[in-house]
Amino acid sequence: MASRKVSRRRFVAGTAALSTAMVAAPFVRGAYAAGKLSLGLWDHWVPGANKASEALIKQWADKEKVEVSLDYITSQGNKLLLTTAAESQAKSGHDVLSFSTWLPSRYADQLVSMNDVMEPLIKQNGAVNATVEYLGKVGGKWLAVPSTIGSQIKGPCSRIDLMKQLAGIDVQAMYPAGSPPKADAWTFDAFLKAAEACHKGGHPFGIGLGTTSDSVDTAGALFHGFGAQLVNAKGDITVKSDNVRKALDYYKRLMAFLPEDAPAWDDASNNKWLVSGKGAMIMNPPSAWAVAKRDAPKVAEQLWTHGFPAGPAGRYAPFLPFFWGTWNFSKNQSAAKSLMVFLSQASSAEKMVEASGGYDLPAFANFTTFKTWAEEAPPKGTLFSYPNPYNHQVLSIAAAPAPHKIAEQIYTQAIQTQMVVRYAKGEAMDKTLDWAAKEIEGFSRN
Amino acid sequence: MADVAAPNSIAAMGDSRSSLHKLMQRKSTVAFLMALPLILLILILVAYPAGYAVYLAMLNKGMTRFVGFGNFEFLFTRDTFWLVVYQSCLFAITAVIFKAIIGFVVAHFVHNIPSKGQRKWRGMLLVPWVIPPAMSTLAWLWLFDPSYSAINYLLEPLGVGRIPWTGEAGWARFSVILVNVWIGAPFFMIMYLAALKSVPEQLYEAAAIDGATWWQRIWFVTLPMMRNIIAITALFSLIVTFANFDIVRVLTAGGPLNSTHIFGTWAFRVGIEGGDIPLGASVSLFMVPILAVAATFILRDITKRGSEV
Known part of the structure; x- marks a missing residue:
C-alpha cells in the first residue's frame, strides 16, 4: 500500500490556504473555459471602491471565459503583509496578489517577469515615474505591474482659510485647478515660515514623526529635497554627509512648530488633526478630505490638495505605489497577465479612480488628467493637483536609491524620523549620525 | 510447513x-x-x-543557506537589540512585581468582604482580565491619545500640564506597564484569593492566641502557606509578560525611538514588516533558554517544598 507523507511544505501550504479561505470573499463566476484564476486584492478604505474592481474583473472574466475567485484582503493589522509572507513560504496562493510598496523587490526571486506586460503598457500609456521603476523593476526585470488601486501621493492637504489668514499663502492661487502650478515661491523656506505662522496662530501643521508610513514618507521627501541620502545606489553608507546634516537642521527647526506629541503619531493622527479643525496642513492622500466631507463638511470645504515645497535639490513628493504581481508557482500565469493588461487600460483605471473618489492613482503618465480629479468637490478642483498633472514635482520614496534590501529596512524601521527626533530632542548631530550609520550597517547583512 | x-x-x-x-x-x-x-x-x-x-x-537573511547561530551572534552586536533586552526585562519584571503586590492586597480586601457580597466584587475585579487585551488596549490608546487624551482632559482642571503618555520614552514605558498591570492584576488576585481561602483558620487562631500582630500573621502564616501559589503565578505571569505583543503593538508600536519595543514587537518589526524572517525568529527565540532556566529553578523549588510537606 502506497503511503503518503505530508511534507513540511505541503503542511504550510495547507495552513496558508486555510487562512486565505477565512478572508471574506465575494465570488465571481464566469464560463471558465480558460481555467481558473484566484485574486487577492487590497481591500480598499473607500466604501464602494471594491465594487468597481469587482465589476471590471467580472467583465474581463466573462469575456475571457475564466473562472475567477476574488479575495479582498485588508492591510489593517498587516493582514495583507502576513498573507503575502505565508504564500511565499508555502509556495501556494493567489495567482494575482496585491503587493505593497517594497514587497515586489522582497519577493523578487519568486515573482514572474512582467516585462512582456509592462513594455507594451508603457508604450501605450506613457512612462511610469522613477519611483515605480525603482520599486517594481530590479535587474532589468519588471517584477510586478503598478496597480491603480491603492497607489497614492502623500502631498500637502492645506486649509485654504488658515493658510491665507495665518501664513499669507493662497494655496488655490499657487495650485489653481485647471492650469499649471505657480509655485516657484513655494520653497522649504516658505514652508518653514508658514509652519511657524500657523503654529503661532494656534493651528500647527500636522506632520507626524512616528514610525509609521505617513511620518516616514514626509521625512523621505524632505530629505530628498536636500539631496540627503542615507545610502547611495551602490550600497555605500552616506549618512555622514553635509546634505544629511542640512536636512536634520531644517527638520529640527520645523519640529519646533509641529505638535509636541508628533513623535507618537501614527497614520490616523494626522487625519484626526485635520478633520478636527486643529491643523492648517497635513501630508496625506485625499482620504482625510473624504472623511472631512462626511464628518466635518465645513472643514472639507476649506481643504486643497497640492504640491510639495521645493528644497535646494528639487521638489520631491512621496509616492506609495501598490503593485499586482504573480508568483512563479501560479498555475495560470497567462490569464493573470491578461487581467493585469485589462486593468491597466485607461477605461479601467478611470473607473477605479472614480470609484475611489480620486484616491487611487495610476502610475502611467497619460493617466493623470481624469475628470474625477477636476470635478471632485467641495471645493471644486480640490483634487486637481493631486495626481501631479504637470509633473512639476519628482515622485519619490524614502530611502531610495539604496539597494532594496537595505532601503526596506531603513523605511520600515523609520531611521529618518528617528534621526530627526533624536537630534531635535538635543542629541549631538554626530551621535545621531553615528547611531544611524550603525543601524544601517546592520541592515546590509546578507 | x-x-x-x-x-x-x-x-x-x-x-x-x-x-x-x-x-x-x-x-x-x-x-x-x-x-x-x-x-x-x-x-x-x-x-x-x-x-x-x-x-x-538558523537561516541567512535570504533564507538560502544554514548559518547556525550566526543570527544570534549578529544580534549581540546590535545596540537596538540590547535596548529591546533591557526594555523586555524592565517591562516584564516591573509589571509582574506590581501585579503581584496589587493582586495580593486586593485579594486580602476581597477575602475580608462578607461572603454574601464577595461574588459581585470578584466578578467586577476580573473584568480587565476577561476582556481581550487587544480590545481593552484600544480603549487605553484613546485615553492616552497624543492629541486628545481623556486623562489629560481630566487632569487639566487640576493644574497638571499635558502628559505625553505615548510621546516621550519614560511616559511611554510607564503607559505600557500600567496597561499590562491593569490587565494582569486580576489573575494574581484570583489565584491569591484561592490560596487565602485554603489557609486553615486554626493557624490564624493559634497566632492570635500567641499575640501575633497582623504583620506577623501575614509574614509567618499567610506567606509561607501561599509560597507555592505565589511562585507559580509569578512564573506563569513572567513568561506571558515576556511574550507580550498586543499591548505594546496597539499602544505605542514600539515607539517613540524604539523605547517600548519588547521581543515580540521587535521580532514582528524586523521579521514581518522588515522582511528579515530569520532575524525576527532569532529575536523571538532569544528568551527561551533564559525563561526555561528560570522555570526549572522555580518548579524545582516547588517540588522540593512539596516533598518536604
Whole structure:
C-alpha cells in the first residue's frame, strides 16, 4: 500500500490556504473555459471602491471565459503583509496578489517577469515615474505591474482659510485647478515660515514623526529635497554627509512648530488633526478630505490638495505605489497577465479612480488628467493637483536609491524620523549620525 | 510447513491479543489514549511551529543557506537589540512585581468582604482580565491619545500640564506597564484569593492566641502557606509578560525611538514588516533558554517544598 507523507511544505501550504479561505470573499463566476484564476486584492478604505474592481474583473472574466475567485484582503493589522509572507513560504496562493510598496523587490526571486506586460503598457500609456521603476523593476526585470488601486501621493492637504489668514499663502492661487502650478515661491523656506505662522496662530501643521508610513514618507521627501541620502545606489553608507546634516537642521527647526506629541503619531493622527479643525496642513492622500466631507463638511470645504515645497535639490513628493504581481508557482500565469493588461487600460483605471473618489492613482503618465480629479468637490478642483498633472514635482520614496534590501529596512524601521527626533530632542548631530550609520550597517547583512 | 506453523501462529495471535487486552486494561494506556488528542494538538500547534522557528532562526537573511547561530551572534552586536533586552526585562519584571503586590492586597480586601457580597466584587475585579487585551488596549490608546487624551482632559482642571503618555520614552514605558498591570492584576488576585481561602483558620487562631500582630500573621502564616501559589503565578505571569505583543503593538508600536519595543514587537518589526524572517525568529527565540532556566529553578523549588510537606 502506497503511503503518503505530508511534507513540511505541503503542511504550510495547507495552513496558508486555510487562512486565505477565512478572508471574506465575494465570488465571481464566469464560463471558465480558460481555467481558473484566484485574486487577492487590497481591500480598499473607500466604501464602494471594491465594487468597481469587482465589476471590471467580472467583465474581463466573462469575456475571457475564466473562472475567477476574488479575495479582498485588508492591510489593517498587516493582514495583507502576513498573507503575502505565508504564500511565499508555502509556495501556494493567489495567482494575482496585491503587493505593497517594497514587497515586489522582497519577493523578487519568486515573482514572474512582467516585462512582456509592462513594455507594451508603457508604450501605450506613457512612462511610469522613477519611483515605480525603482520599486517594481530590479535587474532589468519588471517584477510586478503598478496597480491603480491603492497607489497614492502623500502631498500637502492645506486649509485654504488658515493658510491665507495665518501664513499669507493662497494655496488655490499657487495650485489653481485647471492650469499649471505657480509655485516657484513655494520653497522649504516658505514652508518653514508658514509652519511657524500657523503654529503661532494656534493651528500647527500636522506632520507626524512616528514610525509609521505617513511620518516616514514626509521625512523621505524632505530629505530628498536636500539631496540627503542615507545610502547611495551602490550600497555605500552616506549618512555622514553635509546634505544629511542640512536636512536634520531644517527638520529640527520645523519640529519646533509641529505638535509636541508628533513623535507618537501614527497614520490616523494626522487625519484626526485635520478633520478636527486643529491643523492648517497635513501630508496625506485625499482620504482625510473624504472623511472631512462626511464628518466635518465645513472643514472639507476649506481643504486643497497640492504640491510639495521645493528644497535646494528639487521638489520631491512621496509616492506609495501598490503593485499586482504573480508568483512563479501560479498555475495560470497567462490569464493573470491578461487581467493585469485589462486593468491597466485607461477605461479601467478611470473607473477605479472614480470609484475611489480620486484616491487611487495610476502610475502611467497619460493617466493623470481624469475628470474625477477636476470635478471632485467641495471645493471644486480640490483634487486637481493631486495626481501631479504637470509633473512639476519628482515622485519619490524614502530611502531610495539604496539597494532594496537595505532601503526596506531603513523605511520600515523609520531611521529618518528617528534621526530627526533624536537630534531635535538635543542629541549631538554626530551621535545621531553615528547611531544611524550603525543601524544601517546592520541592515546590509546578507 | 504451513500445517505446523498454523497452531503456532494461532497461539501467537492469541498471545498478542491477550497482551493487547492487558495493555488496554492498564490505566496508563487509557490515560495516554485519552490524552492523545491533546498531545497531537500540542505537537501540531506548539511543537511544529516552535521547531520551525528554530529552523528559520538558523537561516541567512535570504533564507538560502544554514548559518547556525550566526543570527544570534549578529544580534549581540546590535545596540537596538540590547535596548529591546533591557526594555523586555524592565517591562516584564516591573509589571509582574506590581501585579503581584496589587493582586495580593486586593485579594486580602476581597477575602475580608462578607461572603454574601464577595461574588459581585470578584466578578467586577476580573473584568480587565476577561476582556481581550487587544480590545481593552484600544480603549487605553484613546485615553492616552497624543492629541486628545481623556486623562489629560481630566487632569487639566487640576493644574497638571499635558502628559505625553505615548510621546516621550519614560511616559511611554510607564503607559505600557500600567496597561499590562491593569490587565494582569486580576489573575494574581484570583489565584491569591484561592490560596487565602485554603489557609486553615486554626493557624490564624493559634497566632492570635500567641499575640501575633497582623504583620506577623501575614509574614509567618499567610506567606509561607501561599509560597507555592505565589511562585507559580509569578512564573506563569513572567513568561506571558515576556511574550507580550498586543499591548505594546496597539499602544505605542514600539515607539517613540524604539523605547517600548519588547521581543515580540521587535521580532514582528524586523521579521514581518522588515522582511528579515530569520532575524525576527532569532529575536523571538532569544528568551527561551533564559525563561526555561528560570522555570526549572522555580518548579524545582516547588517540588522540593512539596516533598518536604
